Amino acid sequence: MRASAALTATVACLGVFALGVLGLREYMVDTVLGSAKTKAELELSRITDAYRTGHSVNVAVTGDAGYEVVTDPGQSVVRSSFIARIDPAWPGLPPAPADASGVWETKTALRSPTHPDWAENRTYTVLGTVVSGVPARLVEPLGRTGDLAPAEPSTSMATYRLTVYMFVLPWDAIRTETVFNRSLRFILPLAVVFVAGLAWFVTGRTLRPVEAIRRELAGVSEHNLDRRVPVPRSRDEIAKLARTTNATLDRLEAFHHRQQQFVADASHELRSPLTNLRAGLEVALAHADRADWPEVARQSLQDIERLQDLTADLLLLAVNDNSSVPMDTLVDLAALVEEFRPQVTCIVPEQAFVHGNASQLERLLRNLVDNATRHARSTVTVTVRVEELSVVLEVLDDGPGIAPEDRERVFERFTRLDDARTRDSGGSGLGLTIARGIATRHGGTLTVEDSPTGALFVARFPAVP
Structure with a gap:
């Protein structure tokens, strides 16, 4: 159990940590990519604002950005040095359709023909937008690389409708994911080992009382049944x-x-x-x-x-002692008592039904009557009455009676009271024991109660609704 619990905890730890790590990594990468996208949107907004106001656009781009500006006929106005360095033969992105508005998102791939192992060889998310009425001095000459603003502005009075694209660069997300994975190589094994060790230790502490119980039970036999297992102080x-x-x-x-x-x-x-x-x-x-x-x-x-x-x-x-009584049969207790007439005096109602076994109830009644007859001087009276919740059977004799301190002892096996009878004249000493057992199996009771004369045995059975 200890090894099983530790193994289960280890597997569960691996599963939980794996799911947690994957979820956390995806969340962190998505967060950093979202930040990169926000930064690209900001750069795109600065470029378009500069084009619209007719100001120089060089100051709007910071860092090693990826961008391209395209005219409506599909000519490249300018693309960043980043794109030209990675993929000089990159065909570029198409101009926006005539009805384009706002900022949209697309995908494009860069592939270096000379360095196929570069990390920059990947598919990028690109944000695009349209700006109209851009003066030629900010556009011509076309096909430039690097600076957004031309070195020698054109004197043409023409205007252009431009499509401006800005790459969302994933480098921060890649660095974050790399650092995260590198850290997990050390943290995850340590966490799993810690959980496995903790589960092993805690399970051992928990099962220590069980082992003590097992040792005590192993020493119990028919010759030392007085041994008891230790009870832990805990309430578990x-x-x-x-x-x-x-x-x-x-x-x-x-x-x-x-x-x-x-x-x-x-x-x-x-x-x-x-x-x-x-x-x-x-x-x-x-x-x-x-x-x-x-x-x-x-x-x-x-x-x-x-x-x-x-x-x-x-x-x-x-x-x-090893049987049960079927409780689905109705037995008329009054009719059973009538069978003992005229041996005894019977006081019974017309009917008194109880659930149980007729032969066993007849044996109970016979044992009580035989016991009363053995001790009576002259008369034995059997009474049956029906109360609200029970049917009561009373067997009364006019003999010497039973002392209060002996009223429970008479139901023990082979018990004979000193002043009651001798072994030769008495019964087996089991009659009252058998009678009480029958009453108990029928859901009732059998006791000795106070009476003016002699012994009064009273049996109570649940009444039939």
Whole structure:
């Protein structure tokens, strides 16, 4: 990830810098060319103004300018030494059409026959304009090179219509582009190296907590689930990842402890009927002539029934812990309760529908009724009522009840209260655990609440709209 991030940053830096450099270079060149064009327009305006006023035009041109003045018949009046030096055979530009006005722009090329490698061999932008009524003393003789004003002015009284051309020279733009490119040869590699190094360093710093988390997770096993990953002081996504990882490890450790306790309790519960069964058979076989074999068979059958009940409850608990309940089926809870009449006293409405699985809800009800019957002195009452948002199922017995401090403990696996029942007369110790699991999977709750006499188990399920 570190190398990938650094490489990605480097490639992105190259792309951004390349686009930025190209854009900036074009902008700078266009700006300098615009300045050169403005300068050419200014020179062109000075020449035409001088022609119109009849003054000398030599003072209007500064520097190594490129210009040409053409008469209407197409004769060259004067062209600059710059043009004559570069391309002596240059045919010149045509005169402006009769209806030309203002300043226009055209293109022309200069090519040196003796120096083909000169930088001046290129296509130039040329600005042109027309000036009329120019006196002959500023024009004749024709075909000159260099000075705009003739050395010996003509005495003719004629006037000319002239087309004046001024070259836009790109030398400043070329120098600017050359300096810019030369600077980039050093600046761009340094910038890319800097960005790559910075990305490498920052990514390494960012991933350091991830590496610490990885090392801690690598050391977690079933024998040391108490290890936790370090949480960075930052409040970024890595800190959230560390906290989520620790929360997951907490749940994993708690589940592992519950599993170990469950295995230990299950082993203990299975050992008791197996021990009784083996001891009874061994005693009977040791004294086969005096053994009451019908009684031995009856006791063995009771132990086998306990083993079957316990195995069935364990299987049901394992299946239910890893299953979900389809909530698209309507179940009439009142009808399920009526099936237990006359074993228990039933107080139910005409209908009480909930979403869920009928067989699982019947198992919940059976476990609660069996538990109540086991502890009741004489009466078990099952009540169903429909409230605004829930359907309430209550199972009440007239037995000794459950102390407040034990009301949550009775739902733990293999829990038997000391004053409630013995192992021989009681159930598997999983009935209430299974009942609460069924209630939870149906979106409800199962609790023990206060009652005048005995134990009151209350299950609440979401009502059907």
